[in-house]
Amino acid sequence: QVQLQESGPGLVKPSETLSLTCTVSGGSVSSGSYYCNWIRQPPGKGLEWIGSIYYSGSTSYNPSLKSRVSISVDMSKNQFSLKLSSVTAADTAIYYCARGRIQGYFLDYWGQGTLVTVSS
Amino acid sequence: SYELTQPLSVSVALGQTARITCGGNNIRSKNVHWYQQKPGQAPVLVIYRDNNRPSGIPERISGFNSGITATLTISRAQAGDEADYYCQVWDSSTWVFGGGTKVTVL
Numbered sequence: 001q002v003q004l005q006e007s008g009p010g011l012v013k014p015s016e017t018l019s020l021t022c023t024v025s026g027g028s029v030s031s032g033s034y035y036c037n038w039i040r041q042p043p044g045k046g047l048e049w050i051g052s053i054y055y056s057g058s059t060s061y062n063p064s065l066k067s068r069v070s071i072s073v074d075m076s077k078n079q080f081s082l083k084l085s086s087v088t089a090a091d092t093a094i095y096y097c098a099r100g101r102i103q104g105y106f107l108d109y110w111g112q113g114t115l116v117t118v119s120s
Numbered sequence: 121s122y123e124l125t126q127p128l129s130v131s132v133a134l135g136q137t138a139r140i141t142c143g144g145n146n147i148r149s150k151n152v153h154w155y156q157q158k159p160g161q162a163p164v165l166v167i168y169r170d171n172n173r174p175s176g177i178p179e180r181i182s183g184f185n186s187g188i189t190a191t192l193t194i195s196r197a198q199a200g201d202e203a204d205y206y207c208q209v210w211d212s213s214t215w216v217f218g219g220g221t222k223v224t225v226l
Contacts, residue, residue, distance in 0.1 A: 037215065039215075039217075046204075046206065046217060046218075046219050046220040047155075047157075047163065047206055047217040047220070048217070049214060049215040049216065049217060052215065060213040060214060062214065063121060063214075096162055096163075100215065101168075104151050104153070104168055104169045104210075105151065105153075105209075105210030105215065106151070106153035106165060106168040106169070106208065107153070107155070107163075107165060107208070107215070108165050108168070108174065110162040110163055110164070111162065112161075112162050113162050
């Protein structure tokens with residue numbers, strides 16, 4: 001059974017960098033069949049795709065966040081990570097990691113999500 | 121950038137049929153996927169590639185992509201179907217979500 005688990009600080013100060021890690025079990029981030037994705041959801045709002053990474057290191061980002069986002073993968077730990085710089089209150093959200101299938105480009109497994117609040 | 125349009129809300133009587141639409145430019149050319157999200161939970165994939173159900177999703181939930189809109193249909197609606205539903209496509213190397221539809225079972 002594939003499981004994804006987000007981890008990282010729940011509180012980040014404005015202008016600082018948000019850092020989260022997704023640990024994958026029951027599957028491999030080095031599989032060529034999947035993308036590793038980050039998605040967020042502000043309180044009471046809809047889903048927003050942040051970006052994805054392929055095992056080769058190839059990345060794709062939401063154009064609206066591209067200048068502030070970096071996603072990386074650590075195959076030795078079976079993890080992938082998100083960094084979002086220069087955060088503001090508008091970045092307060094539940095952050096999800098999810099596995100994306102290459103055949104069809106859908107998200108078949110999601111983490112439970114972690115709330116990150118941006119506040120001083 | 122590609123945009124998907126969903127109604128904000130849909131209401132359905134218990135036991136009846138709910139239909140949720142998802143509109144986008146030439147959407148027929150895309151694979152449309154649907155997610156169900158209940159309060160306080162992560163989204164769950166309920167339909168992939170227009171009309172395929174993952175294991176464990178009941179046959180009452182179905183999808184169709186006609187070319188003008190994609191539609192998620194919930195037949196014989198139950199109280200447990202109350203949730204937000206999101207459509208999603210892949211376009212120009214990005215995953216795009218619709219704004220979400222809140223389904224209320226009356």
